[in-house]
Amino acid sequence: MSSYWAELASNSNGYYQEEDFSMAAYRLVAEQVIYYADLKSRKAWGIIEQYERSIAKVLAPLGITLGVDRQLMFAYAIPQHASPTMATxxxxxxxxxxxxxxxxxxxxxxxxxxxxxxxxxxxxxxxxxxxxxxxxxxxxxxxxxxxxxxxxxxxxxxxxxxxxxxxxxxxxxxxxxxxxxxxxxxxxxxxxxxxxxxWQAPDNSPSSLPDDIEPEQPEQGDTNEAS
CATH class of the missing domain: 1.10.10 (Arc Repressor Mutant, subunit A)
Structure with a gap:
């Protein structure tokens, strides 16, 4: 995989380094959403937005779909096969x-x-x-x-x-x-x-989030927090 990131870094004419690509992909999977509005995430957002196809190709075998909203400027990673969650x-x-x-x-x-x-x-x-x-x-x-x-x-x-x-x-x-x-x-x-x-009905008490959310992500401190 390092050779793949190295090739992308080479094609960026030195603007991005190999580790920039690996870190952007890792953060996307770990945090699920990357926002341009968060100052600490702007480099990661720029890489994901510019190299969407290349990163999507890496995530696809893992069963993860990459999406990019260029209007509101955020990128997201959604598991194709969401497992049951432990949400309270x-x-x-x-x-x-x-x-x-x-x-x-x-x-x-x-x-x-x-x-x-x-x-x-x-x-x-x-x-x-x-x-x-x-x-x-x-x-x-x-x-x-x-x-x-x-x-x-x-x-x-x-x-x-x-x-x-x-x-x-x-x-x-x-x-x-x-x-x-x-x-x-x-x-x-x-x-x-x-x-x-x-929930308007008193007898209903759903105990898990919808299938299209994956809350069991590694905690990454405050990386989603705007700075």
Whole structure:
């Protein structure tokens, strides 16, 4: 494989090194989503976007499909044969609520022009969570754990009050809020919205995420976090 990366590096006229290609491919598989909006991911995004076909050829034998959204500028890796997940019920429900909030935000025209994200402070999140599920939003410690899990899946990032990346967004909660990221529409497809609707019935308790999400990814620290 190193010879394959070396050939691509050679064709880049020295702009990229061999390890740049291997690291970009590794990060894509490990993190599932790479966003141009994240400053630390811009080199990886540039490689994946420019050499999409070559990297897709490497991932195909592993049963992984590569996708690139050039409009919202993110790349994603989806397993073709998703295995049963170990997501907890709270993680499942939180992810489904995020999916519903993203769809709702799109309809309301709240989509960020630059990143394709939907911003939500904790005051709104608490209200929407209750309306969508009939349950109270988990307490702060558990909520932060749910946000970390969702961040590993590439579908959300944490937002602090006064975040410099949000010049036009009013975050009312003193604890900040979250940014729901556009890849959630890929990671959690239309079936997720149907699952969310099931939670309106008190007897339903789905215990796993939809088949088109793969949450069992290695934890890579805060590499999905914008810097």
């Amino acid at each position: 019920v709270p993680q499942t429900l939180f992810a489904l609520v995020l999916r519903g909030l993203y769809e709702e935000g799109m309809r309301a025209g709240q989509l960020s022009d630059e990143s394709g994200e939907i911003f939500c402070d904790f005051i709104e999140l608490q209200e929407k969570y209750r309306l969508m599920t009939g349950r109270e939003l988990p307490p702060k410690g558990e909520l932060e754990s749910l946000i970390r899990a969702s961040r590993r899946w590439g579908i959300v990032r944490r937002v602090e009050p006064g975040d410099s990346h949000l010049p036009s967004v009013d975050i009312e909660s003193e604890d900040g809020g979250i940014a729901i990221r556009p890849a959630i529409r890929v990671i959690l497809g239309e079936s997720a919205l149907q699952q969310l609707a099931l």
